[in-house]
Amino acid sequence: MIDGVLTKQLRVIPDERGRLMEILRCDDECYNRFGQVYMTTNYPGVVKAWHFHKIQTDNVCCLSGMIKVALYDAREGSPTRGEIAEFFIGEHNPMLVTIPPGVYHGWKCISGHESIVVSVPTEAYNYQEPDEYRLPPDTSEIPYEWVLKPGIRHG
Template sequence: MAQKLIDGVRVKQLKVIPDERGRLMEMLRRDDEVFLEFGQTYLTTMYPGVTKAWHYHKLQHDNFVCVRGMIKLVLFDERDGSPTRGTVNEFFLGDHNAQLVVIPPNVWHGFKNIGETESLIVNIVTKPYDYQSPDEYRLPAHENHIPYDWARKDG
């Protein structure tokens, strides 16, 4: 059953083109329907079992792609007036699901490495990082008001 996406969240299925030399995967193009603007690109990594959460931005959109490993990306909409206020979205990204997820401003998000190797995540943001006045607001991963438990769900 497909989950109802938080208002403003976009998902792009990525095309992986393999050959005898390796593979190619386009992540984001300026002529993509989901493209807004370019600020900068960065790479973040996580060791197995690590959770990096929670944060949001007031100005920038994030465009997350996990290029190695597997992560669970979780979003929470706490925006006043949002038609999806209170909604939680889960995405499983990486080696077994090549997707780009666009996260709009003011949506809490975090991710957990659910694989057995270091995960590599590329983020293509719409605003460059401002070292003097960072557009980043944080909560602890596990002790907070967000209705989400990072524990594995066996079902």
């Protein structure tokens, strides 16, 4: 596991009215502070990557569909520098992934329908000076490919 990355298995509580799922609580180990809450979507096969933050910690949860979250530790002095981590999260594996500053991250929608992701970063987005540092999904600086693993086929 990449140093500072935390995961929390989420519990869905169904009843005759519907479902409830707590995502992030102020008494969770992974809770630091609140900046804002936003949702984003991905169409099937779309990759949103790579970026990292110098200040903010991200808390990411996929509510609908499935995404493959990939992380790369590029932090100087980190005991896990150079490590890659993958998480498959969404409606078939409800999980919160907490991503500390300095860790590149992104995700790919791996379901057959649009994914809906909720993010709870520790900082509000600063429109004048965004705390966001980007690389393209196919960068040679990160040893990762967004393709299916060998031996796995579509459909």
